[in-house]
Amino acid sequence: MTQPYLAFDGVTKRFGDLDVVAQPFETTIARNEFVVFLGPSGCGKTTLMRMIGGLDTPSTGTIRLEGAPVGGPDHRRGMVFQSYSSFPWLTVAENVHFGMRYRRDLTERQKLARRDHYLELVGLYEFSDAYPNKVSGGMRQRVAIARTLAAGSDVMLMDEPFGALDAQRRERLQVELRSIQRRDAKTIVFVTHDVEEAVFLADRVIVFSKRPARVMADIDITGRLGPDRPLELRDSPEFFRLRSDVLKLLREAAGDEE
Numbered sequence: 001m002t003q004p005y006l007a008f009d010g011v012t013k014r015f016g017d018l019d020v021v022a023q024p025f026e027t028t029i030a031r032n033e034f035v036v037f038l039g040p041s042g043c044g045k046t047t048l049m050r051m052i053g054g055l056d057t058p059s060t061g062t063i064r065l066e067g068a069p070v071g072g073p074d075h076r077r078g079m080v081f082q083s084y085s086s087f088p089w090l091t092v093a094e095n096v097h098f099g100m101r102y103r104r105d106l107t108e109r110q111k112l113a114r115r116d117h118y119l120e121l122v123g124l125y126e127f128s129d130a131y132p133n134k135v136s137g138g139m140r141q142r143v144a145i146a147r148t149l150a151a152g153s154d155v156m157l158m159d160e161p162f163g164a165l166d167a168q169r170r171e172r173l174q175v176e177l178r179s180i181q182r183r184d185a186k187t188i189v190f191v192t193h194d195v196e197e198a199v200f201l202a203d204r205v206i207v208f209s210k211r212p213a214r215v216m217a218d219i220d221i222t223g224r225l226g227p228d229r230p231l232e233l234r235d236s237p238e239f240f241r242l243r244s245d246v247l248k249l250l251r252e253a254a255g256d257e258e
C-alpha cells in the first residue's frame, strides 16, 4: 500500500453508556483509494464518517489527514450525509455553485458548466431554480451529491448517497463516481448497504461487526477485479464470486445480532 493519507489511530467512540466503537479502530486509507464501509444497521458507520468529517470527535484516539489531526469540517472534505444538507436560502443551482467557492483554479464559466453537468447527472437540471424546501427529501439528497461532485474535494465522504435513486440513475452515478475517483485522484469513503454497489465501486471493502463496531474483514477488491469498472464487469464470474464472498461475510457480521 502507498503512504497513508487518512489514518485512524486507536479510534473509539462512546455516547454516554453506549459503546459504538469499543475496540480501537486502526486502519489507513491511501490517497486515491475508494473504501466502502459495510456493516449491520446501527453498527457505527455513520459515526465513523462523522468523525472523519469533523462533525464529531473520537472518545479516544485520533484521525489524521496527511499527518494532521482532523478538526472541524473544511473544504478538503466534501460530504454527502443525510444530516448535512442544502442551504434553504439558495436555489438548487446556487447550492451546487456554492460548493465550488474554494475552487480558485476554475473560471466562472467552468463553474457554470460543471454546475449544469452535475445537475443533469443527478436529474435535477429542470429544478435548477427551485428552492430546496420545495423539492422532495430524495431530491435534496441529489443536490448534495451534485454539490459534492462539482466541488471536487480531495476527500469525499458519502453516507448512503444513492439510496433514494432509481436503479438506472444509481448505475449511472456509480459509473461516474468511480471514473471521477480514478481520473481526478480522489479519496472516497462510502457507506452503503448494497453489496453489489460496494463491490462495483470499491478498491477495498471493510466489513464491520454489529455494534460496537469492529473490523470483521478488509477485502482487497481491486486486487481481484482490477481498477477499471465498466458496467459489463457486473456480469463476470469474478464479480459474482466476490459479491457472494462479501455477502457471506456480511451475514456472519450480522448473524450474532440480538
Ligand SMILES: Nc1ncnc2c1ncn2[C@@H]1O[C@H](COP(=O)(O)OP(=O)(O)OP(=O)(O)O)[C@@H](O)[C@H]1O
Pocket (backbone or CB within 6 Å): 015, 018, 020, 039, 040, 041, 042, 043, 044, 045, 046, 047, 048, 211
Ligand atoms: N449523537 C448520538 N448520541 C447517542 N447515540 C448516538 C448518537 N449518534 C449515534 N448514536 C447511536 O450510535 C449507534 C450507531 O449509529 P450509526 O448511525 O453510526 O450507525 P450506522 O452503522 O450508520 O447505522 P445505519 O446503517 O442504520 O445507518 C446507534 O445505536 C445510534 O443510535
